[in-house]
Amino acid sequence: xxxxxxxxxxxxxxxxxxxxxxxxxxxxxxxxxxxxxxxxxxxxxxxxxxxxxxxxxxxxxxxxxxxxxxxxxxxxxxxxxxxxxxxxxxxxxxxxxxxxxxxxxxxxxxxxxxxxxxxxxxxxxxxxxxxxxxxxxxxxxxxxxxxxxxxxxxxxxxxxxxxxxxxxxxxxxxxxxxxxxxxxxxxxxxxxxxxxxxxxxxxxxxxxxxxxxxxxxxxxxxxxxxxxxxxxxxxxxxxxxxxxxxxxxxxxxxxxxxxxxxxxxxxxxxxxxxxxxxxxxxxxxxxxxxxxxxxxxxxxxxxxxxxxxxxxxxxxxxxxxxxxxxxxxxxxxxxxxxxxxxxxxxxxxxxxxxxxxxxxxxxxxxxxxxxxxxxxxxxxxxxxxxxxxxxxxxxxxx
Numbered sequence: 001x002x003x004x005x006x007x008x009x010x011x012x013x014x015x016x017x018x019x020x021x022x023x024x025x026x027x028x029x030x031x032x033x034x035x036x037x038x039x040x041x042x043x044x045x046x047x048x049x050x051x052x053x054x055x056x057x058x059x060x061x062x063x064x065x066x067x068x069x070x071x072x073x074x075x076x077x078x079x080x081x082x083x084x085x086x087x088x089x090x091x092x093x094x095x096x097x098x099x100x101x102x103x104x105x106x107x108x109x110x111x112x113x114x115x116x117x118x119x120x121x122x123x124x125x126x127x128x129x130x131x132x133x134x135x136x137x138x139x140x141x142x143x144x145x146x147x148x149x150x151x152x153x154x155x156x157x158x159x160x161x162x163x164x165x166x167x168x169x170x171x172x173x174x175x176x177x178x179x180x181x182x183x184x185x186x187x188x189x190x191x192x193x194x195x196x197x198x199x200x201x202x203x204x205x206x207x208x209x210x211x212x213x214x215x216x217x218x219x220x221x222x223x224x225x226x227x228x229x230x231x232x233x234x235x236x237x238x239x240x241x242x243x244x245x246x247x248x249x250x251x252x253x254x255x256x257x258x259x260x261x262x263x264x265x266x267x268x269x270x271x272x273x274x275x276x277x278x279x280x281x282x283x284x285x286x287x288x289x290x291x292x293x294x295x296x297x298x299x300x301x302x303x304x305x306x307x308x309x310x311x312x313x314x315x316x317x318x319x320x321x322x323x324x325x326x327x328x329x330x331x332x333x334x335x336x337x338x339x340x341x342x343x344x345x346x347x348x349x350x351x352x353x354x355x356x357x358x359x360x361x362x363x364x365x366x367x368x369x370x371x372x373x374x375x376x377x378x379x380x381x382x383x384x385x386x387x388x389x390x391x392x393x394x395x396x397x398x
Contacts, residue, residue, distance in 0.1 A: 004028050007123075008037040015285055025117055041116030041126055056094045056120050062149050064094060069142050079106055093120075111138075124269060127286040131276040141276040148272040152265065155352055159261070162359050166366055173374045180381055182217060185210025188385045199388050206384040238294070245295045257358055258293070263323045264351040265290050266300070271344035280340075281308050296322050313340070327351070 006028060008016045016037065022028035025042045032039050064085060071081040079102060086098035097118055104114035112129035115121045125145065132141030189207045192199055199207070213220065234240035249255045269290040273283035284304045291297045303316030314332035317323050323331070327347050334343025 005043045006032060007040045007042075008032050009040065009282075010037055029113075039113075040130070041113070041123065043117060043119050056091060056097060058149075058153060060091050060094055062146070062153065064089070064098075065142065065146055065149070069139065069146060072142075073139055078111060097121075123289045124273075124286055127278065127282070128273065128276055131273065131278040135277040137277070144272050144275055148268055151268065151348075151352075155261075155264070155355075158356065159359065162363055166363065166370065169367065169370055173370065176378070177374075180378065181210050181213045185381070185385065186214050192388060200384070202380075202384045203388055206381055241294045242298065245293050249293070249295060253362060257355060257362065259296075259324070260351045260355045260358070262291055262293050262296055263327055264348045264355060266296075266323070267327070267344045267351070268348035271341045271348060274341040274344070280313060284313070323347075 003019055003021055004025060005017070005019055010016060020028055022031065029039050029042050067085055068081055071084065072078060076084075082098055082102040082105065086095050086102060089095040089098060097120065101111075101114045101118065104117065105111055110130070110133055112126050112133055115129060116123075116126040128141055128145045129138070132138035135141065185207060189211055192203075192207070231244070235244055249259055251258075266287055270283050270287040273286055274280065278286070281304060284300060284307060288297050288300045288304075291300065299320030299322040300317075302320050303311075303313070303322060306316045306319075307313055312332070312335055314328050314335055317331060318325070318328035330343055330347050330350075331340065334340040337343075
């Protein structure tokens with residue numbers, strides 16, 4: 001019997017997420033509906049490889065939604081729009097997904113529920129569709145989601161492009177250092193061994209290091225791979241991921257940049273959901289899926305519990321340190337004036353600009369710092385290798 005992950009709300013509005021076995025998605029949905037739950041999504045539980053094969057690129061999914069919005073604005077029925085876009089999709093995975101979604105909608109499912117059964121579709125998207133269906137304004141809500149995705153994708157591309165040059169520089173540095181230590185240094189070691197010359201201490205240290213790396217390279221490389229694998233494994237464990245994430249957030253400068261990026265994503269996501277007509281509690285729960293940081297996600301879930309009990313959103317965000325103090329004050333003003341969605345959008349724009357300026361400043365410092373450090377290390381290695389030759393030459397002249 002297949003296994004499914006179901007997300008639902010009980011009669012008090014409290015979220016439920018659990019794994020259940022059923023003959024089909026429809027049977028499981030009907031079972032929970034009969035028990036009085038409001039079913040949000042039912043997804044087939046699959047392995048990592050299955051989810052990876054079904055994943056659609058973000059830019060292609062964005063283009064689909066732009067075309068989909070244009071078609072339904074033109075008055076085309078949803079079923080016809082899905083069929084037309086599925087036949088013209090260039091990505092086989094997107095084509096297959098749209099075909100399955102169309103079949104579910106044709107059999108009576110809502111559009112949000114049909115997309116919610118696709119593991120590759122983010123929960124933010126399906127929740128946005130559900131808000132549009134409930135408010136009867138699907139076009140406007142979908143338009144806001146597209147604006148959100150364009151801005152988020154633009155920010156992500158800016159950060160990625162900013163990191164390309166440092167990444168290439170570090171790769172070249174590692175390649176040069178590996179060549180020097182594993183090939184050049186052992187060659188000098190053989191030369192000096194044949195001369196039986198007395199070598200300076202710094203030369204001996206560099207030569208011994210090179211010989212160790214040359215003979216133990218496979219073990220060293222295996223140790224690095226094992227260490228990376230261990231970090232990845234720990235990052236998937238709840239307690240270890242919280243610890244690692246806390247260490248990342250405490251990093252000087254880089255931790256602050258990471259936090260600002262998360263805050264911008266959170267505020268923009270929540271603003272989009274609230275403008276679409278979603279209640280604050282459900283918007284906060286869905287916005288948690290946009291956070292990559294386990295520690296911030298934990299703090300946001302604690303905020304959700306307090307907001308459900310009557311606490312202000314700004315108070316919870318500040319108490320659990322989900323966002324900086326400035327953002328807390330701006331959210332508090334938005335709550336007081338009844339313009340929380342607009343204020344959240346302003347917070348996101350502020351941190352986007354702040355993040356871009358900080359990234360520019362950091363990269364302006366990192367690039368020359370890398371060159372200086374690497375140049376110093378290479379110069380030290382070369383001087384230590386050629387120092388005995390200079391000494392031998394001076395002795396021969398005397």
